[in-house]
Amino acid sequence: MCQVDEEYQEELERADGPSVSKKCVKCKEASAAVVIRAGDTYCRSCFKEYFIHKFRAMLGKNRVIFPGEKVLLAVSGGPSSCSMLSQVQEGLSQKAHKKLRFSPGIVHIDEGGAVGQSAEERQRKVSELQAVFKATGFPFLILPLEQVLDLPSSVVETALSPLEPPPSAYKAAVDRFNQTSSSDYLPPQEREEKSLPDVQKSHTQLLQQLMGSAKTLTAREDLLNTLRQHLLVHTARTEGYSKLMLGDNCTRLAIKLLTSISLGRGAQLAQDTGFSDSRYGNIISVRPMRDYSAKEIAFYNHMFNVPAVVVASLDTKTSEKASIQRLTESFVTKLQTDFPSTVSTIYRTSEKLQTACRSSSSADHSDRCLLCVCTLDTAVEKASAFQATLISEQLSQTKSLGCRNPGQSPGPVKPESAASTGQCCSSAGGEDCGRATSGGGCCSLTTETTDLKSLLCYSCQLTIRDMSSVDHLPLYILSEAQRRQRRAQMRDEISEFLLDDGDEGIYREV
Amino acid sequence: MAAPIAVHLEFGGGAELLFNGVKEHHVTLPSQSEPWDMKQLLVWIQRNLLKERPELFVQGDSVRPGILVLINDADWELMNQNACACLTAAGLDCSVGLKPAH
Numbered sequence: 001m002c003q004v005d006e007e008y009q010e011e012l013e014r015a016d017g018p019s020v021s022k023k024c025v026k027c028k029e030a031s032a033a034v035v036i037r038a039g040d041t042y043c044r045s046c047f048k049e050y051f052i053h054k055f056r057a058m059l060g061k062n063r064v065i066f067p068g069e070k071v072l073l074a075v076s077g078g079p080s081s082c083s084m085l086s087q088v089q090e091g092l093s094q095k096a097h098k099k100l101r102f103s104p105g106i107v108h109i110d111e112g113g114a115v116g117q118s119a120e121e122r123q124r125k126v127s128e129l130q131a132v133f134k135a136t137g138f139p140f141l142i143l144p145l146e147q148v149l150d151l152p153s154s155v156v157e158t159a160l161s162p163l164e165p166p167p168s169a170y171k172a173a174v175d176r177f178n179q180t181s182s183s184d185y186l187p188p189q190e191r192e193e194k195s196l197p198d199v200q201k202s203h204t205q206l207l208q209q210l211m212g213s214a215k216t217l218t219a220r221e222d223l224l225n226t227l228r229q230h231l232l233v234h235t236a237r238t239e240g241y242s243k244l245m246l247g248d249n250c251t252r253l254a255i256k257l258l259t260s261i262s263l264g265r266g267a268q269l270a271q272d273t274g275f276s277d278s279r280y281g282n283i284i285s286v287r288p289m290r291d292y293s294a295k296e297i298a299f300y301n302h303m304f305n306v307p308a309v310v311v312a313s314l315d316t317k318t319s320e321k322a323s324i325q326r327l328t329e330s331f332v333t334k335l336q337t338d339f340p341s342t343v344s345t346i347y348r349t350s351e352k353l354q355t356a357c358r359s360s361s362s363a364d365h366s367d368r369c370l371l372c373v374c375t376l377d378t379a380v381e382k383a384s385a386f387q388a389t390l391i392s393e394q395l396s397q398t399k400s401l402g403c404r405n406p407g408q409s410p411g412p413v414k415p416e417s418a419a420s421t422g423q424c425c426s427s428a429g430g431e432d433c434g435r436a437t438s439g440g441g442c443c444s445l446t447t448e449t450t451d452l453k454s455l456l457c458y459s460c461q462l463t464i465r466d467m468s469s470v471d472h473l474p475l476y477i478l479s480e481a482q483r484r485q486r487r488a489q490m491r492d493e494i495s496e497f498l499l500d501d502g503d504e505g506i507y508r509e510v
Numbered sequence: 511m512a513a514p515i516a517v518h519l520e521f522g523g524g525a526e527l528l529f530n531g532v533k534e535h536h537v538t539l540p541s542q543s544e545p546w547d548m549k550q551l552l553v554w555i556q557r558n559l560l561k562e563r564p565e566l567f568v569q570g571d572s573v574r575p576g577i578l579v580l581i582n583d584a585d586w587e588l589m590n591q592n593a594c595a596c597l598t599a600a601g602l603d604c605s606v607g608l609k610p611a612h
């Protein structure tokens with residue numbers, strides 16, 4: 001059998017060899033250079049046209065970005081985000097057929113500190129990227145991830161969005177845009193010259209401690225994503241951008257989607273993988289690359305010399321079973337190879353998903369997850385994975401801790417936090433003891449760190465559970481956690497005096 | 511007997527990290543009784559160039575899924591499927607590019 005097969009193939013090769021004879025399916029003249037999806041062969045110029053058209057169509061169809069709006073492109077340096085950058089450049093150029101009309105800026109977050117790169121390595125990558133960014137003429141910012149440690153708590157609050165714009169707003173923005181000149185996005189000189197701001201060694205160490213406290217690669221990757229997202233949103237806000245453009249491609253989103261499901265982020269799927277994501281209120285993230293496969297992007301970049309910089313990530317050179325994210329990735333890439341159409345089916349599924357509680361966007365931000373800022377999915381029915389995890393945790397809790405905390409209500413509790421909370425009142429000092437003023441002694445302090453979980457969605461709870469200690473979390477997260485806990489406690493204390501607490505579902509169990 | 515052939519190999523998109531960070535390799539494949547094909551080339555690369563973690567580069571007798579292969583700047587999927595493109599027919603200075611897709 002095997003032999004027959006081989007002979008057959010050899011014959012075929014001899015017949016047409018690698019000098020390609022297949023024709024392009026579009027123009028039917030030029031010889032094909034790339035196979036996209038199953039069997040569609042495109043020549044170079046038709047492929048280019050198809051690629052560019054898809055980008056404009058994606059933005060045009062969704063009408064999320066207004067003419068003249070400031071849009072911040074998050075460029076990691078990888079193929080996908082660099083391709084996105086080149087599409088924006090292409091779309092803004094004079095010769096473009098349907099010109100894009102927003103005003104772009106670039107942000108790159110240097111994660112070298114989190115993945116353990118040396119200062120020299122980081123500097124080298126940064127200067128490579130600087131060269132790429134300078135060539136675009138767009139204003140750009142290169143920030144070390146360490147800056148996430150200095151963020152204000154406002155990041156994790158959802159700034160309310162400036163109400164849904166009326167249908168006429170798009171038209172008005174077009175008119176306004178047409179009156180002003182379009183070349184006002186020239187880079188401010190002093191910023192262009194700014195290299196990577198000096199990173200304090202102590203900051204890098206803090207960041208590494210934080211990453212190190214995550215015991216699994218899965219949790220580490222999840223944590224890194226969260227921190228990166230916070231820094232991106234904060235940067236967009238402080239620099240006056242209203243949209244954040246992310247380079248996630250269809251392969252990446254299919255991986256993210258399956259990972260999300262495995263990590264228990266089912267409730268957030270729509271926002272995690274959709275075209276636009278409004279969880280941060282006034283900063284809306286868009287993913288214009290979501291219709292491209294990684295392969296299309298790699299070929300486009302190769303054929304049209306789109307520069308990309310290899311940036312090491314946590315899982316670079318790790319084996320495929322190192323984390324859930326990596327495992328899913330290898331599953332999806334294998335699928336892509338063997339069943340090319342399945343991958344787009346996976347990610348198209350995400351378009352059909354809607355979160356039931358999504359309408360409650362007007363709700364107060366304390367019912368958002370402290371880490372990923374999605375709507376909390378923890379106020380759910382009895383028969384859910386979340387409840388099951390809780391119950392099993394409580395059972396093991398009662399065994400190991402006994403009645404150490406008699407006053408504690410059967411709310412969400414966290415077994416291994418007992419160790420870290422024990423230290424907190426003696427060592428960590430002031431910050432953690434803030435709650436002492438509100439009446440509780442050491443006992444209530446214990447509840448405090450423990451209760452970090454009650455502020456998190458199911459998936460982020462799992463991540464936190466994989467961390468040896470939450471003490472290394474950046475201050476902005478910890479202090480916001482305290483603020484929310486104080487509020488919850490206060491609300492709890494006065495709850496009997498409130499006439500209507502019908503809409504306070506998540507506080508019932510506290 | 512197939513004559514020795516000169517091949518220009520280019521690794522990109524991070525794949526070069528597995529080859530000591532060297533992106534371009536000009537190599538000469540020795541003469542052998544059968545014509546060279548991709549399957550054999552991969553084995554040869556693995557034996558002579560690959561510095562670490564072969565499992566990140568090859569799988570079975572083909573490249574790991576997710577790594578793109580271009581032969582003379584065209585998608586190797588155009589060439590009668592994976593491991594069988596015949597290198598000799600492409601002439602003496604055939605270039606093979608390999609890059610991961612993401």
Ligand SMILES: [Zn+2]
Pocket residue numbers: 024025026027028029030042043044045046047
């Ligand atoms: Zn064509």
Ligand SMILES: [Zn+2]
Pocket residue numbers: 369370371372373374456457458459460461
């Ligand atoms: Zn969350």
